[in-house]
Amino acid sequence: MSDRTLRGTPSWLRSTNDRTALELLLEHGELTRLRLGELSGLSKPTASQMVQRLETAGLIHTVGTVSAGRGPSAASYAVRTDRTLGVAIDVTPTLIRSVIVDASGTEYPITITPTVDGERSAVADIVEAIAAATTAADIDPATVRLVNVAVQGSYDADTDELAFAESMPGWQSEGIRAVLEAATGRIVHLDNDVNLAAIAERATGVCADAASFALLWMGDGLGLAVDLAGTLHRGASGGAGEIGYLPVTREASAFDPAADDLQDLIGPDAVTRIAHRTTGSAAPEAITPADYEAALELLTSGPAREAIIAELAPRIAMGIVPVLALLDPQRVVLGGPTGAAGGDALAHAVGEHIVRSTRWRPRVVASSVERLPVLHGARDVLIGELRARLFDEVDRIAVA
Template identity: 60%
Template sequence: MATRPVPGTPSWLRETNDRTALSLLLEHGVLTRNRIGELSGLSKPTAAQMVSRLETAGLIHAVGEVSGGRGPNAASYAVRTDRVLGVAVDIDATTIRSTVVDASGTEHPIAATPLRVTDPDRTPESDVRAAIDGACEAAGVASDRVSAVCVGVQGALDPRTDELTFIETLPGWPMQGITAHLEDALGISVHIDNDVNLAAIAERTDGVGRDTGGFALLWMGDGLGLSVDQGGSVHRGASGGAGEIGYLPIPRSAAELDQDAHDLQDLIGGPTVARLAERHGIHAADYTAAVEAIPGSPARDALLAELAPRIAVGVVPVLALLDPELVVLGGPTGRAGGDRLAELVSAELRASWGSSTVVATGVPAHPVLRGAREHLLAEVRNALFAEVSRISA
């Protein structure tokens, strides 16, 4: 294993300068040698040497020329974003969604691969390989450039034992040693995380959690989940199972809302939302479409009004235990209900609990993928900087 250069030595100075040049290109995009020198505060000869080393190593390439007035045009350079790639993956019960992640943060197409849920030969490596192939085909890049994946699952991973739990939607996946199994089978770095935790990362970087000290994301879909952001760090719990709020029994005081409900999943899970929508005369393809029914229509207003006190039952324990600055309603139901549902839940909580701030998610689409993408962006960039260390030694 190579050691880092000693500070103050020529190799350390080369690495420091080369990392600076690469960082500037990642931040600003296409730059000339002179512009790299100006932004870094280094001399033109030093900037030229940095560019030459990075270009020779294949980390950057010339992409055009810029006219500088008199004299020859100056070559412009950009990072070779195809050098190291990652793939963000979101797996639910029926579909794998995946997208390529490169060091520049470019938005690539999202591939949707249907799962053969009854396939007896299904394995975790076949699922992830299908995700990689689909994403790379959609982006028009070679799959052998992929060095890392981040997989969002409807389950929990114990970081101490590499054990998956709550994985009813992942038939064929082993509970024990899943990360090690995938890394051995695929030959790349693998990071597995709960889908709601990844959605919270997206909410922090791209949504309503951006400027908060912390927030709680209540995910409402087919199932329920909770993720807690504390100053930009997601709380996962000792076993990785923090946030499995769907199993929380409902209090006696909420029994009048639904006499047949035993836990929060029964109270506000997707199947219940679909049933309530039917009762209000909303006939839709699924519960999300039902909640998205024509804004302002009496039937939708009645559905949201019935959902709000049910959701408030799930939010009260979060307020009591965590007292978050913000509660975000996410997942398919939270996104479809939007601001109106958040307003109704806020009103319920003011009446029963006191002041609280409840808002709708600020991530309009694919929050799990966006969170996985954010994780991989740092990993892919770190891999490029590791290459800088190698060439500068």
């Protein structure tokens, strides 16, 4: 039976009212029956029936009382978010971050688990991350039903294949979700880390009101996420945005004659060499993550900052121009460790270079999601899925 056929029936009205109550409780936190009635516009008897149904179904519970002045205190209610939880996980080459997620968006402790070369596997990484998150939050692992994993690579949900994931040793390329679900006994979703960072940018960042934007992530690797009117463009096999593999043009030889692709031009090694060159020191032959971190500090502040930006900005612009030619996004966001270190000054310099050298006029901005944007995005996705499950339960009890 279609939703149109159900509209106006008692079960449809119950479901609509109960969904409204859950949305209000998730938005405002604890509410009394009276306040729920006021916010929803429902009568006191209808609001009371609504609360009784949701409490009987175990979807809400009494959490306290509120003084009603001269009359008796009123019970306050909140959504039962402890029955079904998720874990958001961000897998990187050197460490794994994980955090418990509930439908109300409660802030739980973020855990960091170092990785050990030669001893990694997808199952070991994820099982350990879930255990770390549940322990830190003092949560019963049995309540965790959903897991959302950010990976440095592309994931094709249709074929269950992981590609471009050279930075994740021990992770298999085929059947990865099936293996993780079998090992953990939970529903597992995987997504590209930059796509999840773009979700965070759309939700709470500088692009919340943008018609379209492209997020260029510059860190251990390079990645691009494209948001078109709130929808991420993932490509036919999830491989859209692997911009680090993009061959550079002949013009790039003016910056680095040895550069073959964009990773060579603006990746961590390139940023480190630029920082050393501008400070008059020789870059190490084998650049380490610590060397890159030191270069980012110079890019963030200090006397060499302007010189680093002046050399880095035209390189970044060269990588953005193909995106402009193909998609012409309204905004371009510079994210990742390099984008964060360069901040507004780097974004301004890149934008100025694009305006001077091309016909495009995008607004180039620095990411405004300051704290762990990848994990933030994975968490946002889980909150939406957990809430959808609550609303599905509302629909079931409405027709019972």
